[in-house]
Structure formats: structure tokens, C-alpha cells
Amino acid sequence: MEQQASFSRREFLAKTSCFGSYYALASLIPLPALAAELSVDSRISQTPLVDKGFASVRQVGNGLYATISDPSKGYVTVCNGGFLVGKDAALLIEGYTTATGASFQMDALRMVSQVPVKSALDTHYHFDHSMGNSFYGASGIPLMAHATAAKRIVDSYSPLQGADKEAVVGPLEKRIKDAKSDAERAHLQTDLNAVTGLFQIANSSILGLPNRPLDPAKFPMSIDLGGLTAVLESLPGHSGTDVIVKVPAQNVIYAGDLLFSGWYPVCFDEKATISGWRETLKKFAAFDKDTLFVPGHGQLCGQECIATLREVFDDIAGQAEKMFKAGVPVDEAQHRYAVPDRFKNFPVYAWGFTIGPAITKLYAEWQHK
Ligand SMILES: [Zn+2]
Numbered sequence: 020m021e022q023q024a025s026f027s028r029r030e031f032l033a034k035t036s037c038f039g040s041y042y043a044l045a046s047l048i049p050l051p052a053l054a055a056e057l058s059v060d061s062r063i064s065q066t067p068l069v070d071k072g073f074a075s076v077r078q079v080g081n082g083l084y085a086t087i088s089d090p091s092k093g094y095v096t097v098c099n100g101g102f103l104v105g106k107d108a109a110l111l112i113e114g115y116t117t118a119t120g121a122s123f124q125m126d127a128l129r130m131v132s133q134v135p136v137k138s139a140l141d142t143h144y145h146f147d148h149s150m151g152n153s154f155y156g157a158s159g160i161p162l163m164a165h166a167t168a169a170k171r172i173v174d175s176y177s178p179l180q181g182a183d184k185e186a187v188v189g190p191l192e193k194r195i196k197d198a199k200s201d202a203e204r205a206h207l208q209t210d211l212n213a214v215t216g217l218f219q220i221a222n223s224s225i226l227g228l229p230n231r232p233l234d235p236a237k238f239p240m241s242i243d244l245g246g247l248t249a250v251l252e253s254l255p256g257h258s259g260t261d262v263i264v265k266v267p268a269q270n271v272i273y274a275g276d277l278l279f280s281g282w283y284p285v286c287f288d289e290k291a292t293i294s295g296w297r298e299t300l301k302k303f304a305a306f307d308k309d310t311l312f313v314p315g316h317g318q319l320c321g322q323e324c325i326a327t328l329r330e331v332f333d334d335i336a337g338q339a340e341k342m343f344k345a346g347v348p349v350d351e352a353q354h355r356y357a358v359p360d361r362f363k364n365f366p367v368y369a370w371g372f373t374i375g376p377a378i379t380k381l382y383a384e385w386q387h388k
Contacts, residue, residue, distance in 0.1 A: 048091055048366045049091040051281060051317075053319060054318070054320065054321075054323075062083075063077065063078070063311070063319070064077055064078035068084065069127050069130065071095075073092045073094070074086050074087060074088040075087055076101075076127040077319075079101070079311060079319065080266065080269040081269060082103060082246075083101070084103075084127065084131070085099065086102075086112075086113070086123075086124050087313075087319060088316070094116055094216075094220070095117050095119050095123065097115065097116040098113055098115060098145075098147045099314060099315055099316060099317075100115065100142075100273070101124075101313055102124060102128050103249055103264070104134060104247070105134070105247035106134070106244070106245030107243075107244060107245030108135055108136065108245060109132060109134050109137065110136075110137055110138055110140065110249060110264070111138075111140070112142065112264060113139075113142060114139065114150065114151045114152035115147070115151035116146065116150050117151045117220075117224065118157075118224075118225075119151070121151035121152070121154035121155060134244075134245075136160050137161075137242070137244065138163050138231060138242075139161070140164065140251070140262065141162065141168055141229055142261060142262050142275025142276065142315065143165065143258040143262065143275055144164065144165070144167075144168040144172045144258060144260045146220055146221060147220075148275070148276070148315070149227075150220055150221065152227025152228065161230060162227070162230055162231060163229060163232075163262075164232065164233065165233055165235065165253060165260035165261070166232040166234055167259065168232075168260045169230075171258075171260060172226060173226070176221045176224075180221060180222055187214065188214055188215055188218065191210060192211065195207045202355070206370030206371060207370075209367065209368075209369040210369045210372065212369065213368060213369035214369075233262065238252050238253045238262075248267070248268065249264050250266075255296065256297075256299045257276045257277050257288065257291055259289075259291070260290070261277050270306070270311060271310070271313070272303070272311070272312050274312050275315045277296070277300075277315070278303070278312055278314040278315060278324065279315065279317055280312070280314035280319070280324045281320075281324065281327070282367075283331060283368070284296070284331065284373060284377070285372050286380060287376045291380065292380070293384065294384055300328060303325045304322065304326065304329065312325070331362060332377075334359060334362070335378065338355075339352060339377075339378045343385055349379055352378055352382065353374070353375040353376075356374050
């Protein structure tokens, strides 16, 4: 039987039906403590600069800060990000789920430096990284993102604004009613929670679009902040719009959602590619052994979480391949994956956003071979 984080399905459903939707979903995703090996890493400050529950900001290098969200304590930020502070300028990473979240990070920057903000960056277009973008617009801060991110924000989220909730969630509710198995029904219920949350967030946000599109042909791109150089690079995997921020001199990487630390990866995007993502993780694994990663979700980590995420993909692909070879139809296969014991505490944000599409995409890759 599948597990949702460390909760049984019955507990999960009981909780979600009490509170309905995203807030219950988020409450199942507590942030683990910093790993023991990182608590002795001299780059990382053991005391956060600021901790608001929903997120804390911690120094992770010389002029480098990570904003780490704890979704179980509120949905102001939801994703992770951070900021880089040079002698001349600063770079802010992520637009977060709400303008309040982006503003919180700006306030944290101002606790340590008054340098002008050169720009903010959305690592990709997804709502939890971009619905707070309007803060940057209101603050006169330029906002960079992959060249296709602005269009994808408009295409994905403007149809939800002012929409009738039933029109958005109705088709999913019908699929839950028509589910062919208990597993499928439980999985669809997690999707309903996620879509309801997305609907609520997109509806309560004023969309802000990146106004500094980054031409994919121009990566890697260096940004000089004064004694601190960041390198932006675009890599395939999660959304087709993913940009990472590397600080090569300090072996620190802001990986966006190309890295889920201790989570099942979110693979639903039409531009997500499983083989591409696994290649990207192979690249990450080849970075220096002391590389510190700021993941898009989950706790700060070193190379061990790259190895773990690669194992998660290997496990999904291994189980899917057996079913593919045995002729199990894809619609059935995507609900048959069994979470192994070693990953049973990994949050599954929603089945149809993580494991389900990973399997359907793998099937598609194999069918086209
Ligand atoms: Zn994402």
C-alpha cells in the first residue's frame, strides 16, 4: 500500500477532508533538520538570520544566503530561494508563492546589506516560484527568467483567475468518482488537493511577469555583483524553463526545482523530461564533492541528496520498466508503483504531479525508441 509521507492513507484522507486542500497538504510536509554533516560546514551559519516559521534565511557562504521554506508552517513562500550580496549589488532568487514571501526575502537582504538590487530571478515559471513576482514590479526591481517563462505563467495561471472553482476542479472530482481502483482514487484525491491549492493561490495573486527574458542561446551567463560572480545556466528536466545559479568560487548551487531534497520529484510539466532530468542530476553529481546545494524544496544538502534523488528516479524507472515489459497498460502502471521503505518518508506532493507523470513519460520515451 502506498504511503503519503509518514502518514497512512486513512490519516491523509481524514486530514485533507477536514481542512480541504492545500493547507492540509502542506501540513504533511514538515522540513527536516539540517543534516549533521552540514552543521559542521564552515560556510553555513548555524543560527538563521531570521526565522518566520514558514521560512528561515541562513548564510551559506560569503555573501550567500538561502531562504528555506517549511510548508507545514504556512504557504507564504512554499519554495526555497535565497540571495547573493556582492560589494556593488545583490541578486534575489525566486518570486515565491506570494508577494509577502518575496517581500520577506527582501527584508532579510536589507538586514545584511544596503547595496542596490541588480535583479531578481525566477528559477522557473511554476506558481510557487512566481506568484509573488508582483512585489518586484511594485519595487522597481528587474526580474529575470528563462525567455519562455513569462508566456508560460500567462498560459498556465491567467485562465484560473476569476474562474469558477467547479469548472477547475469538477473534472477531477468526476475522475475520483469513476476511479477504477482504490489506489487510483486515493492518488486522484491528492491531485484534487494540489489543484484546489493552485486555484486558490492563482486566484488571490496579481500575476507579475519577468521583464528580463534570458535567451537560452546565451547560457552560461555571468553576473558580476562586485567581488562575487554568479553563473546562470539552463538545464533540462523539471519545467523546460529551469535556470540554476552557480557560485563556482564557493561551490554553492541554487538548483531550483531541478533538485527536490528528500522529496519525490514533481514531473507533471509538459516540458518535463525524465531522461533529461536524470542527465542533469548526473552533471550535478560530477560537481565538486563539497558542493552545497540549495534545492527548490526540502532541506539544504550536499552531494548525498543528488545521489538519493538519482536513486528515486532509478526506482521509479526500474518498477516502470518491469511493468512496461510485462505489457501493463500505462494508465494502470502509473498507479501501481509501490513506494519502497527507504523513501516512505519522502513527501509525494500529489501523485498525479510526481510519480504518475514520471511513469507515463518513461513509457512514452520507451515507446518512441
Ligand atoms: Zn517547479
